[in-house]
Amino acid sequence: MAKLNIGIIGAGMVAQKHIESLHMLKQSRVSWLADLDTKLLESVLKKYGIPNGTNHYHKILEDPNVKAVYICTPPSTHFEIFTACLLAGKHIMLEKPASISEEELRGMLTLAEQYPEQVILSASCRHSRLQPKFHFVKKIIDSGVLGEIYYIHHNAVLRQSRPGIEYHPQAKWFLDKSIAGGGPVLDWGLYDLSFHLGILSDTPDLVCVNSITKAQLDRKDPGTDIFDVEEHAVSMLEFNNGLRFYWERGTHANVDVPNETRIYGTEGGLKFAYLSWDPNEVKYYYTGREGAGKAKSKTFKVNMKKHVNDDYAINEHFLDIVLNGAKPAMPLSLEAKHLRIVFEIYGASKLTV
Ligand SMILES: NC(=O)c1ccc[n+]([C@@H]2O[C@H](COP(=O)([O-])OP(=O)(O)OC[C@H]3O[C@@H](n4cnc5c(N)ncnc54)[C@H](O)[C@@H]3O)[C@@H](O)[C@H]2O)c1
DSSP: OOOEEEEEEOOSHHHHHHHHHHHHHOSEEEEEEEOSOHHHHHHHHHHHTOSEEESOTHHHHHOTTOOEEEEOSOGGGHHHHHHHHHHTTOEEEEOSSSOSSHHHHHHHHHHHHHOTTSOEEEGGGTTTTSSHHHHHHHHHHHHTTTOSEEEEEEEEEOSSOOBTTTBSTTOGGGGOHHHHOSSHHHHTHHHHHHHHHHTTTTOOOEEEEEEEEEOOSSOSOOSSSOOOSOSEEEEEEEETTSOEEEEEEESSOSSOEEEEEEEEESSEEEEEOOSTTSOOEEEEEEEHHHHTSOEEEEEEEOOOTTOOOHHHHHHHHHHHHHHHOOOOSSOHHHHHHHHHHHHHHHHHSOOBO
């Protein structure tokens, strides 16, 4: 069978993770790579044996053999590149966040509606919906044993773990809001929302937000003049079904809290850490004899053996959509719902330094 020709725009960290997974999957061929940085471009072309390279991504779009394009550039460039890719008739893997403003997002959604035949996969399903823990937890919720879910509590706060400083230090754009769009509540938050709203079948809609975002809690030299994204965000979200969702995300704060989700239902509850590399345990709390007996709990172990890793899973999923017509786990319209929650959080909280 002929391999799917893929072009990748951006040759940085995430692009290389995709290339490695695509090489493992074998149903595709990375035939083009674009980056503005010639030195990086040449080294990545050589490292992975990619035949064609360019500083001008439009060259990729002109090649009729390229059927799909991965957009792996910083967020502020996504709108322009996404538009060009759609108009060129390519299927798209779009790195998260899809956009950094409501205006651009609306433009992208309008355009996507005009090209329904072209696949668009938003990459915020990467750490959330394509791994066994998501399906395990969703199955428990769907079975109804937890009763009505009235409260979700999720926190994940690291210390000095900021992209652009401690993680991927050469990518300083992560610290610049005009390029990145925001800090951890956008960067990691899309995965958090994708997981926690997905296990509720995407039914709750946001009603209101109360939040605080804080920046520059650590004043170590970031190595750049622009550092205006938040480091820590705390939000209480209210949804139209009465659900309250306490959500705390940070790449630096003066207390660390492990990644933990607690789900409170009227008949039972769950506690777990949702990421695929966290422990594979899901603790289930319930009360015997229809809620009138002794308080009990049991711990399930989710089988993660078949999950290679999240990057492999998202590439496997993308090829399945393009080659076999599978349904995208994260269409742009759904990422838009999550992005709008983040935009509401930024709107509701004045960034305080
Ligand atoms: N780094 C990660 O772990 C990670 C993980 C998941 C998703 N992402 C997302 O992937 C995207 C890229 O992140 P990254 O960490 O790979 O960044 P990066 O800085 O390592 O790579 C981005 C590359 O894009 C290039 N570029 C910028 N504008 C371009 C243009 N117009 N044409 C061609 N190349 C251009 C830059 O020169 C740079 O080499 C972001 O949206 C990010 O949020 C990153």
